[in-house]
Each structure stands twice: as structure tokens, then as C-alpha cells.
Amino acid sequence: MSAESLTAIIGGTALSQLPGMRVESRRVVRTPFGEPAGALLFGRIDGAPIVFLARHGYGHTLPPHKVNYRANLVALRDVGAARVFAVSSVAALIPSLLETRFSIPDQVIDYTWGRAHTFEEGVDGPIRQIDFNEPFDAALRQVLQRAVTGVGSTAHFGGTYGCVNGPRHATAAEVRKLIRDGNHMVGSTLMPEAALARELDLPYAALCVVTHMAAGSHAGPVASEALISGSRAEAVPVAQVVLAEACKLAQGQ
Template sequence: MLAIIGGTGMTQLANLEITHRQVIRTPYGEPSGPLTFGRIKHHNVVFLARHGYGHTIPPHEINYRANIWALSSQKVKRIVAVASVGGIAAALKPGALAVPDQLIDYTYGRKFTFFEGGEKPVTHIDFTEPYSDKLRQRILKAAHAAQVAVSDGGIYAATQGPRLETAAEINRLERDGATMVGMTGMPEAALARELGIEYAALAVVANHAAGREPQGSAIDMAAIHAVLTGAMEQVRNVLEYVVDHDAD
């Protein structure tokens, strides 16, 4: 089954025919909220709002382990993670969509692995390619079928939040090779890999990253909300095509 994790701007799926919601108890505490089960184009889908259904959980306080474990407990095999980002690369302007193929983790203090505790053996996972290429290609093909422009590839810089970055920090991220910046990409991707779940991200560019705004203006929070509201319609269109080509 396919799961969709919604980020800022997507606390619900308008095109999801909801069948039921389920509260999941996990060994790692409470997930961000109940899992919402339903169907899109006659395919079973489960949805989870990453920040909670009232968008009340900041990035650094999300219980990523509980979220991923809860989805895995429901036999989820693939996760499409929708996330808002700031555009660092010039081509990633507000409203653009991208499917990153690499990431750099700058977060700290988060519970980032299932493999800990004295009773568990030391376990390493291959994270050379942090996103499932098979699922990435499915998203790209879905975007093409939906006639939605999507950038293929990009390097996601995962920062701690909840504050936005300084212009100097963005310059540093760019020197490191990052093309977009967000706050929720890690440890979500790594946890999915640990549990053997295919994972890919559909990034929505909400704003120019700090220092990249035209004429050096400050980031406008109201403008971010307006951009996300408009872009989420395109995201839903892409997701419909992703789901329509998914095997339950």
C-alpha cells in the first residue's frame, strides 16, 4: 500500500475518499495524529499529516520514528513525502515542484534510528541513494501524465528549524551543493530505509531561500501561504496519477 505524508500546506487530501481513521500506538510514542485510510481512484491509500492535522507540531518536535513505524505496521510499502522547501537554485522559484535525488542532513538532537538500545546489534544501512529511484521515476511519470512541470533531481538540505535560515547559512548550503532547503527531510528518509520502505519526496518550493529574494527583501510569510495554496492543487493532481499507477 502507498502512504502519503503531507507537510506544510497539506494537512488533508481533498481527493481522498476517507473510509476510516485509526489511532496507532507505537513503541516510540505517539505519531503526529491518527492515520487516515481511504481510496483515490479506487486504490487504497493511507495519509498522515506530518505536523498534525491542526499543523501544531514544529519540525524539530515531530516524532518521526512513531510516524514511520505506524505506517510500517499497516503494511505500507511506499511513502511519497510532500514537503515545502525554500529554493536555493535559481531555477527553483516559488510554486515550482521538484523530486530531489540527494540530501544533506544538518539536523541535530532528533531521534534518528530504530537501531539503538543495548539489546539490539549495531546495524548499518546503505544510504548512498537516500530516495528510491523507482518511486522517484513513478512521481516524475505521474507529473508528466498530469501535465505538471516538475524538476528532476536536486539536493535537499535538511535543517533543524523551526526558524528559517540566515542568508549566510544559505550561502553555506549552496557551497555544499544544496539546491533546496527544508526542515523535515531527515530523519524521515533514513527511518523509512531502515524499515525497508520505498521513500521519495515531492518538494514544493514555497519561497526563495534567505538572501535569494528579489532585491534582497525579507521572506514574506503571507506570500508563502498563498504560494502553497496554489501549488497544492498541482501536487494533488500528481498524486492522483501516482496512486493510479500503484499496486495495492
């Protein structure tokens, strides 16, 4: 990879403040698929160029099913992003996942509906069918694992992310189905994001913040919103450090 290749980060607004990041500019980008969730924030970490996009918009105002995933990915591609690190909160479906702060999935099952999930509209020639056997880039997953270990944190490496529509949490019966289907975690943002990145030939991997056990996956009480928000808030500073380290490591490949 070029020493000047651009790393993109998609995540919550709080993640735009990465340790050591020197902000250089802010740019509004428009695409043939409409406007992305917000302005792109450009900067550097130890010389490595970074671009950040808040997936849910300024102030976290866009629910998962209203995110313009196509515009987000095209905007990052058009400004020269060479790779994408995505951050997403998840509920654990297996107890061992809750024992770690993060998860780096290697598979996904898509339960979403009503989202614009492809660029292939059948109007510009033959439809391209992408290989999506391995939805997350193996090399970038290794980078994230090294970054987590390097900052002294823990991550569950591998596992299947069940992507539901949200924004509500799943019912206990839905969670039991997710477990029967072989999912290890449940969230609502990585699809169609991962597939669209693949259609654009953008290497893509996810750092998932584990916040709580999903209802119905265990016999304990259902996690409160306060507990979930607190777990997420505690993880954000560590996620910032992990992503800063991952951006530096990605430049060295």
C-alpha cells in the same frame, strides 16, 4: 507490486483531501516509540488503497524538531504500507528551481540536531548500518515525475535537499553555506524521515513544493510570510492531483 499494496502519504493536513479519494476509516495507532503525529486516514483512489498521515499533527501544531518521526514511520509500516510519498515545502537555492512548481530530490544533506534519528539503539543485538548512498527510492521518484508530467505541471528532477532544524528560516550566511555545500533547496522535514524509512525497508520518495527563493541566495528582497503562504496555498491543489495520480501509478508497477 500487489494490486492491493498500500501507499502511504506523509504531508500537510490539506493533502488528506485527494481528488477521487473515498475515505473509509480513521485509526489511532500506538507504537513502541510513542504516538504518531495523528490518526491515520485510510481510503481508496480508483481502487488503490491509501493511508495518510499529517506529519505536523492536527492543525499543523508540531514544529519540525518536535515531530515523532520514528513513531510516524513505524505506524505506517505496522498498518502495511508498502511505500511512502512524502510532501515537504522548500525554499529554492538556485533560480532554475523557482521556475518549477515542484522538486523531486535525489540527495540530501542533514544539518539537523537533537532529533531521534535512528531505530538502532544498540540494545537488541548488533547495530545495523543501512546503505544510504541513494536516500530516495529511484522507482518512486520516477513515479512522481510521471505523475507531475501527466497532470500538466512541472518539476525539477534531481538535486540535493539541505535539511535544517527550523522552524525559523535560515540566515543569509547560512544560505550561502548551504549553496557552497552543493544544496539546491532547503527544508526542515525530510530528515531523519528518509533514513528511518530506509531502516524499515520502506521505499520512500519526496515531492517538494517550491515556495520562494531563500534569503541570501539572490539579490532580490526577502520573501514575506504572506508570499510564502500564498505560494504554498496555490501549490496544494496541484500537489493533491499529483499525489492521487502517483498513487494510481504506483499500483501499476
